[in-house]
Amino acid sequence: MIKLLLKKEWSIFKHKKLNDNIVSFIINAIISLAIFVVIIYIFNALNARFVNYGVSDKLLAFTLGAIGFFESLVMIKKIDKNIYDIKDMELVFSSPISMKDLVISKYIALYIKELVSLAPLFIAVIICFGLKTAFTFSLILGLFLTIFFEPIWIIFFATLLSFPAHYLFEFLKNHSIVQVILSIVLVSIFSLAYYYVLKVFIDLISEGRLNYLFSDSNMEILSVINNVLIPSIFLKNILTGENLLVSSTVIIFGSILLLTISVLALLFYYSWIKDHSLTLNLKRKGKRAKVYNFKIAQLKKEFIVMFRNSNNSFLYCTLLLSLSFICLAICLALKELVIKLLGSTFSFYPFALLIVSVFACVINGIGSNTIYSEKKNIALIKTSPIAYRTQINIKLLSLSIMSLISIALTALALYVGKVLNIIESLSLFITVLFLVLVTITSILYLDLKRPTKTHKADFVLLFGILVPGITSFLSLIFFYYVGKSIMLYIPLLLTAIIFAASFIVLELNISKLVNKLEVNL
Structure with a gap:
């Protein structure tokens, strides 16, 4: 049954991407390529400087962690769209498909899409790092583990946040004005942050003060951030050959554990949403309709x-x-x-x-x-x-x-x-x-x-x-x-x-x- 559901997911994905919405597909591809080029260009430029100061591993850990963090935020919307779809609930009610098979198939589909989309970026970042340092066994092993296991961690963190996010999305759908205001605020904050960060970076380069980035205080801040960005700190250790056995064990067995927790959490969320939606629908039927102009x-x-x-x-x-x-x-x-x-x-x-x-x-x-x-x-x-x-x-x-x-x-x-x-x-x-x-x-x-x-x-x-x-x-x-x-x-x-x-x-x-x-x- 899971194999059949995966075929259904692939046929829907292919039809939507290549037939109904070819323009959006091309636009998204161009935007993704632009982001990919910018990330690689900035990482390669900074990595050359970080290598000279002997702290390129900190940049690598931060880059992998930042990619995982932002991708987790994007994944929240993907999980909400795929897991909490009312059509899937109706499918469970009206067919012999079990909730477990449906959730596992969707989870596998999400994992495959995430792996395919992130693999080129991870490969490019790690190759850029290896060109400035050295290509070792640990680097190749770390590349393999990063490609196949970091998407699991990303989906896990996104899964934990998807439950409250689902209700936030439902609230925004029913309150258009709030959605407009929130969109303006978020775009404004992002744009201002982007503008000021870029301005500071350009000023440092133009004034020849790029060495300011490598002060002891800034390196300490970067280390603290890296310690929080799990699993990038363990992946960094594998890529650089530090604590290879311990870090590899944490990544592999941690991924298996998180995979199990994620599936169980999705099953729980799916079941809870199903019951809650039925209760809400019964309550709404008893409400009196409002008269609008x-x-x-x-x-x-x-x-x-x-x-x-x-x-x-x-x-x-x-x-x-x-x-x-x-x-x-x-x-x-x-x-x-x-x-x-x-x-x-x-x-x-x-x-x-x-x-x-x-x-x-x-x-x-x-x-x-x-x-x-x-x-x-x-x-x-x-x-x-x-x-x-x-x-x-x-x-x-x-x-x-x-x-x-x-x-x-x-x-x-x-x-x-x-x-x-x-x-x-x-x-x-x-x-x-x-x-x-x-x-x-x-x-x-x-x-x-x-x-x-x-x-x-x-x-x-x-x-x-x-x-x-x-x-x-x-x-x-x-x-x-x-x-x-x-x-x-x-x-x-x-x-x-x-x-x-x-x-x-x-x-x-x-x-x-x-x-x-x-x-x-």
Whole structure:
């Protein structure tokens, strides 16, 4: 039975990855490759320095531990998605499949996926370490144990955290506003931490103070961290040949013990969730239904769809919430180059307008295909008591609210980061907002007219780059030939006029387009 369930897991994985979501698969592959290259590059650069100071083993232990720590956090979501799936509970109830076989098969599938995804990274890190030290028997043994046993430890720690995390995820699903706020906070913290760490690292290199990293106090802190990051400290001992027998025994037998505990814990969690879900369902049946305002309910639904959809909507929201940090980082780097090439008196506003508007327009173009994403439920639009125009305007409003918040944060970040002054920031905010609204209304019109993805990706890229490019070019021309004030206000006025025209065209054609929707689908 376990073999049959594993075949089912593989067929689902293959179908989802290669058939239904090829675009997301390619994007995830590119992101993973980029992360892989960055980790190896940084590790190799630091390892050369650590070897000179005779503390490369500390860097190795820290790197393996950090990979395991962050991968454990990612694994929590994977376990929640695979173990606590209501469809699997129904499968157990309606078939002769035992809960034990189902959990073990899912655990094996998770382990294989984790092993395949992490093996190239572990191999590359350990080879980089061996090139600077020596390739010994202990290094080869440690490489083997790291590849096959660290994923077990990762899944074990993720399993322990998956139980409270499951209820946190369920809470966030039912509280969209809290989810939005938490997402913004987490992205902000991560981006700020990334910015400051990178800034400190660059300052140390540029000022020739990289030796500061190897002070006695910093090495002591690194040792304390490594002692906490189990099992990396034991893997480090194996790789360097220290306490080889003891460390190997701990890794092998510890992995077997943790594997057993993990399976038992998953069985317990699965059983507990099953009973708890049944109890909750019985309680919910006795509750009286609430009466909602149709318009408010649909607006709430639009926000829920944004954050619950696992494909474009999630990508759209993540990128939109990260827009301010992405644009700030690019503008800070580019402004120094512009000052060096064109002088400090040259306005950076046209370049900032180009960067922010291109990112904002392309990202919003990704998230504006709401009709395509709901094509299976298109009958609900036609049978709803709400007028067609009102329903489409609610979709437009939900997208506009997200864009307004994101662009406002971006303009504020550019002002706080001293990229633009307050007048330029306000002008950029309004101009980019109008450009984004033009993008949303245009894509929404196209989505209503022909709700397919075949023609839309190229249009989004073309529209999202061409229109901001023309606007920024006009801004640059006005600055060079007329003056700074005209540079700010003329593009703003032009984008406002274009938005008004696109909105009127959409409003006049909504009823006709919705009536033809089923034919186009």
